[in-house]
Amino acid sequence: xxxxxxxxxxVLHRMKFAQPVVVLRPGDAPLTDVQPIRxxxxxxxxxxxxxxVCG
Numbered sequence: 001x002x003x004x005x006x007x008x009x010x011v012l013h014r015m016k017f018a019q020p021v022v023v024l025r026p027g028d029a030p031l032t033d034v035q036p037i038r039x040x041x042x043x044x045x046x047x048x049x050x051x052x053v054c055g
Contacts, residue, residue: 001039001052009047031055 004011009023020038022031026045034055042051 001041004049005052007049009041009043009049011049012041 012021012023017039020035021041022038023041023043024031025043025047031040036054038055040051040053040055041049042053044050
């Protein structure tokens with residue numbers, strides 16, 4: 001997934017994931033629970049992917 005960093009958020013809509021995915025945008029409340037199987041995708045105000053992590 002790291003290859004999508006710098007790309008548009010819209011690429012995520014065409015993909016299927018085996019694990020839960022959460023997209024976090026500016027202003028979203030941070031998640032307080034850690035789930036190792038969950039993928040977190042951070043996007044900026046321009047809807048560009050800036051970071052992808054598990055948790």
